[in-house]
Amino acid sequence: MTRNIQQPPSLPCRPRDVRDVRDVRPSVLSRAQLRACGVSPARAAARCGADGPWQRTLPGVYVLHRRPLTADERLRAALLYAGRPPAPGRRGAPGGDPGAGYGGAVVTGFAALALRGFAVVPPPGEWSGIDVLVPHARRSRPVGYVRPVRSAAVPPPGWVRGLPVAPVERALADAVAGLRAPSAVRRLLVGAVRGGHCEPGAAVDELGRIGLLDRPPVARAADALLAEDRAMAESRLYDLVMEHDLPQPLWNVCLRLPGGPRLGAVDAYWPGRAVAVALVAGGPGRGGPGDGGRHRTEREARWAAHAAEREHLERLGITVVRLAPEGLRDAGGRQAAAVRTALRAAADREPAARVVVLPR
Incomplete structure (x- = not known):
């Protein structure tokens, strides 16, 4: 189920067509994107100094202000760090790929469920981090609040608020993977079905596909989910x-x-x-x-x-x-x-x- 479908944001500029970084509209950019806009790594580092107007929130990711990050800025920074998109025009930059601006990275887990309006998602303060699906060949490591999740097949995302978001069933399975309390697992799965976000059978299939049904709490919750499927x-x-x-x-x-x-x-x-x-x-x-x-x-x-x-x-x-x-x-x-x-x-x-x- 995909809603609020939007096209991904375009990159801020073509290579070398601006020299004044004040002309760059997006507030979160990668090192490669800044370089494509004519901003060298040395200049970016200087602007992140103690008296500079920018901040570096994650390795290779810059925020063009000193204020606390908004929720969307944190998500964009997580995608840029985990996806490591190549600069436009560089070899390996996929042309015409709507996810190219984030290197194929996709928000998953609790962050994706929150973007899709799940009522049963705990508040961000209770998350252990933002999960980001990346292609299996990507070598991004967990840093700060970002947890890259390597996958042999990253599913095509939906676009919510300009961000690539994993399908509900995959986001749900990745969220369950980080839960240990049986009550939390069951509450999340049953809440997803009762909230009309996904079908029970599809959710259980995805749990099995990524190998979670061998965990007893997940298996018991799956039984409850299939009972819900039967009633529906x-x-x-x-x-x-x-x-x-x-x-x-x-x-x-x-x-x-x-x-x-x-x-x-x-x-x-x-x-x-x-x-x-x-x-x-x-x-x-x-x-x-x-x-x-x-x-x-x-x-x-x-x-x-x-x-x-x-x-x-x-x-x-x-x-x-x-x-x-x-x-x-x-x-x-x-x-x-x-x-x-x-x-x-x-x-x-x-x-x-x-x-x-x-x-x-």
Whole structure:
């Protein structure tokens, strides 16, 4: 989810087209950017002296005033330090890349969540620093309040207040990586979902991709997040039936053979037409190489159980329509059409075996 999309700020000047640094409008510049504007490192250092009008806030990063930095200035300084962008026109400066002004660096973690308006983010005084995603080959070290986070694949950023910001799921995972208290982990993850910032499944996938699901507090919070995912999907299924004028089904029931074994639980069932809807999140391959072993095993077991139940029900003449939570969110019309088609086709099928319907 990306909002407040803006284009990144352009560099203050072309190489060598100003000599008076008072003409430079941005208040935070890197050494390379100043040099491109005709300001030598020696001159920049002199202006940061005890009586000078500037300050050096991080290695190679200059602020063109002596006042305390604003929040945005601190973020821009962190990006310039971690990204080390080459000067415009220099070899290696990517032409046409919207993130070139920051060397491909992207704000992540709590700072990115705060920029995106998260209500559950602790105040900046409680952060251990500003996390900045950088390409894996970049060798920036933690300095002061900046913590570079090297990544083999820096995701394309959104632009908020002129700053490159990591996607919500990645920023959330990087914030969780720095938390140790189980209550803080759960509060942040569940708050992100309830605040409408991201989908539970996508957040858990990202936690697995960067290898956090093997931490017990994160794994427990992920379980709570998936329960939230389930509740949201059920609510969307109710809305889908109402908004698309589908016949009212029996909700959340368990099917059994008369006097026989349990056949399976379904989220909606139309007994007169022997059609069922089952909500199934993802597939057996969902997740990443860092996915926690327990979650991966449980997911594969759930998928296998769903597949076996569906096959058994369909052998008995019951049509099972499987819907994914993300499908209900992104393509409700197509999901409703699939259910409607199954209901209409019921008249052309052989009668289904008689089953007993019980509350789940």
